[in-house]
Every structure is written in C-alpha cells, then in structure tokens.
Amino acid sequence: MENEAGALSRVAGLFSARGYNIESLSVAPTEDPTLSRMTLVTTGSDDVIEQVTKHLNKLIEVVKVIDLSDGNHIERELMLVKVRAIGPDREEIKRLVEIFRGCIIDVTDKSYTIELTGTSLKLDAFLDAIEKSAVLETVRTGASGIGRGDWVLKV
C-alpha cells in the first residue's frame, strides 16, 4: 500500500466496520519508501476471505492484495519474552531456548529476556513448553509473510 498517513487506519477501519477479524497485522516501509507492505492474518470462510480481498482492493491506498495462503509461502514472527529465571530454572530455560533456536538477549539475576523467531505456531509452542507462571511479559510482532521460490510480488 501507499506509505501514507491514514492508510493503516483505513485497513483497520474496514475490518472493524465489516465485522472481519484481525488476528495480527504487521506493517513497515519497503525498499521503495513510497510503499509499505502489510502482512495481515485473518480467518474466515472462503466467501468471507473473498469479500475481505475485494474490499481491501477497493481502498484507494491499497496497491495490491494477495492471499499468501493460496500458495507456498514462508511466515515468520518475532517474539520477545521476559521470564523469571532463578536457581535450577535458569539452566532448564536456557536449554529450552536452545531447542527452539532462540537466544537470550538480556540477563538479570532474576530473569532472562528471550528472542524467538518462527511461525506463529512455533512461538505458541514455546509458550506452551515453558512454565506458565515463569512468563513475566511477552511481546509479539505478528506474522510477516513472503511467497516461496522465484515468484515476486511486484507493483
């Protein structure tokens, strides 16, 4: 979409006005600074997704809409988690972070801050694996997606 003030609120407004659901949304300018790329995760029947796509296309500032889940695609989300890490838990958590190929990016004598990247499902799995009461704070970016292979989304 055009990298213009108000474009994001048009998209958000469309979803709330028509009762569609936004699971996550991430947006930032692209290599062409006049354009922003947004990855929006939503759910709905085929009919609903068809309408969502059509209505997004109607927004004047939206340049192109593709449904990544129509084809092969890659999806990544970044999560930062602050966890309580005391005594024997410190080793256990570190091991878990290694299994999930995350890294600990900040340490105090009582806590770790963990950085983890992957599909949204992987991040969910990590949170499931860790002791619930140990989680002090989580922040997630929402998924960003791109098509697999040589295919490129061009304007």
Add this chain to the structure above:
Amino acid sequence: MSVELTGAEITIRCLQEEGVDCIFGYPGGAVLFLYDELFKQDKVRHILVRHEQAAVHAADGYARSSNKVGVALVTSGPGVTNAVTGIATAYMDSIPLVVISGQVPTSAIGLDAFQEVDTVGITRPCVKHNFLVSDISELATTIKKAFYIAATGRPGPVLVDIPKDVTQQKMVFAYPEKISMRSYNPVVKGNLKQIKKAVELILSAKRPVFYTGGGVILSDAAKQLTELVKLLEYPCTNTLMGLGGYPATDKQFIGMLGMHGTYEANMAMQYCDVLIAVGARFDDRVIGNPKHFSNESRKIIHIDIDPSSISKRVKVDIPIVGNVPDVLKELIKLLKSTKEAPDQTTLGEWWKQIELWRDRDCLKYDRQSSIIKPQMVVEKLYEITRGDAFITSDVGQHQMWAAQFYKFDKPRRWINSGGLGTMGFGMPAAMGVQLANLKSKVACITGEASIQMCIQELSTCKQYKLPLKIINLNNRYMGMVRQWQEFFHGNRYAESYMDALPDFIKLAESYGHVGIKIERPEDVEGALKEAFKLKDQLVFLDFITDQTENVFPMVPGGKGLSEMILV
C-alpha cells in the same frame, strides 16, 4: 515568471477548471479565505444553505439529476459533523461528490483547537476516499484526484480537508490535466468470455427477468438497458434506486421489486430461472431473506462495476465486472449477431404467468374514500406533471407511494435516499435538482415528520427563488414507524404520533412562500394545478391524508419475496 496564488485562490481555480458552476455551503472561521476568493469571482456560484446537512444533500441532488460531480463547502468542527449525514447518504447511494472542509491551521491540529475535529477520521467510513492537505504543494493535485475518484468506477463522495494556513500560503498554480494513480484503476470493459457465457444463458432462459438498480442510472445506461430488454422481450423490474432506468409505462415493466415492490415483480424474481442483475446489489430491502431467496434454484448473471458487490449476499453464476453501458452494448452486439433466439413458446407461458400475478392488482386502494388517500395525491401529481417532473422524496411511507405511483420513464428523475434512508433529504435535494435543472418542474414528496428535519431550508429557497412544489402527505404520524408498530408491535404506537405540528401554511408564508391546505379528495387536483401555475413560487401543499393508510404489498423484514402481505 508565473504568479503565485494563495491556497484559497488555488482551490477556487481548481473548481473553475473542473467546470463547477454551483456549490453549496456555509461559511465559518476555517474557510474564510476560501469564501473571500469566492466573493472575488463569478464563475462559481455559491448557494448559502441554512445547515451543512442541507449543503451536502443539495450537492447530492444536483449530482443525481445532472451526472455532474456535486460540490459542498463547509467549515471545520461542527460544519463537518453536520455534513456527515449528507456524506453518508451519498456514500450509500454511490453519488459523486467533492466535499471541501476547512480545518484548523496545521500547527493547531491535535491540540483540541477551537472548532477542531478529526475530519478524516470521522468521515473515513462513509466516503469513497478522503484527504487532509497538509502542504500547499499537494493542493491542486489532491483536488484533481478528488474529482477523479468521485466520478470514476463506482462513484462516491470524496472529502478534502484543508487547514486554514494552507489556504493562506502561496504557490504557483498548475492544474494537472490528467491524473494517474497506481493504486486506483477502475475496471471499464467487461470480460468478453463472461459476456459470451451470459449470452448463452440469456438465450436458453425459460423464465427470465431483468432486475436493475441504481448502477444503471449512475452510469447512464438506461438507453442500452431499454434496447436490450426490448430486443429480448423479457420482463424487467427496477429497484427503488433504479426507477427510470427502464420506462415505467412500458408493458414489459413489471414494477418495482422488494419490500414494497409489486406482487408480479417479487414473484417473477422468486420464480425465474435466469436472473439478469444489472447495477444492483441484492440488498436486504430487495430480496428479503437470502435463505428464502435461494430456496428456488435459478442462474444469476450479475453485471456491476464493483467486484465487492458480486456474491456478497447471493452467490452468482456469471459475474461480469465492468461499466454497465459498455457491457450492455457488448451484450446487444452479440445478441444481434447470433442466429439463436429465445424460445417464444416458453417465454409466452412465462408472460402469461406474470399477467396472472399482475391481475392481482396489488397496488389497489380505495379510490372512493372521503378522506384523501396519499396514493391518489401521487397519481394526480403524475397526471398533472405528465410524468415529466423531477421528484425528490424523504423517507417513509410517502417515499414508497411516490415510487409505486409516479411512473418514471426517464432516468435521473427520481431522487431519494435509498441506502441510508435519510429523513430530511427531500427538500435540500430538490434545491440541488432545481439549480441543476433551472427550467424544470421539481416536486418534493414528503411527510410532516420528514420535512421538519430540514425545514429551515425554506429560507434558502426564498433567497434563491427556487419554485419547488412541496407535496406534504400529512397523516400526523411517522407513517412507516406506525405501520410497523401496527403490524409487529401490537398497535402500540410508541412516540410515532406527530403532536404539536406547526401550521405549515403560516410557516411557508412566514418564509415568503405560498401555502395551501387540502383536506378533501375533490380539491387535490385543483390545488396541484394551482401550485404548478405559480411558476416562480415555492408552494407548500399540505395534504391532510388518511392516518391509517398502509403501504402494500409488504414483505416483512426477514421474510422471503413470496411471503408478501397484500391489501
């Protein structure tokens, strides 16, 4: 060396470049520089309304009756919030408008300044697009874009919010001749493969029906539609927004369809085997309950410029996205070049069935009544104006009677708020219609409840000598509310009685107009004739009508098209 102009001068110059001859507005602090420039020129005429809602309705009526973009000018804050009802009305009916609003200076935005409101935020859900011009260098291009977006594709209102300091700053003026936007390229041509498929289906139909809407009017496709329908000899029904798209006096016209549509139109719609939908959107007032609608199987061809209107409420078989007149022309061309023709025997049987439905005479009412029947007033108005007036309406029973009993043979003659259903629309819209069609007869069919929602515009009509004929069907009730309360709420007429009505005659006279009160059926015709004789005067005709009259037929909310209540 080019001369630098102020933002205010640039704005007015842009309007001149667009060929705008008339705008509707109300001044205020944030637009003072714009008004100052309007004052210094005479190409763009400004009509001063009495409330910003009326400015937008008037611009809307101007646009609907002329196929030009309507323009309104309002100030910041309350100027804009008053305009919102008008903007939403235009948005729901896809009317091309450019609304220019003043805004507090850029340095004050976000600081809760006097008369500040987040205009682009407030109007975002009810415009096709809106802009905040934060730099004078973008002003001319933005206005060009606004006109382009408003008038192309599926039309709609576009708002341009201009901060006061931008109207003061200076810049060399250059109005772009053309505009291209990578993110906005409305489709024009329909897909030929789809059109060919449609032709096959149309020719194979046994029980076909054309169902056409506001899209035919907006895209000026009445000519092509009429040619196509006559070529095929198929029946045709119009939606409330589509009236005039096909001549109502033609025998192939089966009336309006929908909640208060004719029996024959609704039954044909329900039991057809091929439905050709043109510039229409299957909305809830048209097909009733979509589940009941799809109980019968039929193939649907849907021609519309807006892809999101297709398969929204009803799944269609052959969608054709494109500009309606272009698609219809293509259909006509293909049909004329093919040797195949519809089976006349089955078509004849279908027409026989439709005539049986038509014989139910679903629009009958008591013509011998000693109290004025509202339907009779509309019929008389039709006769006296020879069906050639521009008719605007407000919202409610009178709107439905106008739609049922005034036979519109031409497009753009029937002007009403179909989508949003805005009471108060009728009179200001009629002002716009009259200003776009100076020599034509313009009547506003209204009720005593609706008319009071913008009654202050009687003053505007006086100032600009607009000789409207106000047909007030006065039944002392919010008639449609009362009807629903009678049918569905056990006759409990909660707050629907219009108590403490003004003396409309004296009210009209106090604004310098003529008022006539009509209480007996035998006086209806004479009063109407007298009113139209007064060519240069607004005449307020206050018809005291039957309080208990209901609009029939009626498809109750949530019911199907064949579940009509008849008289």
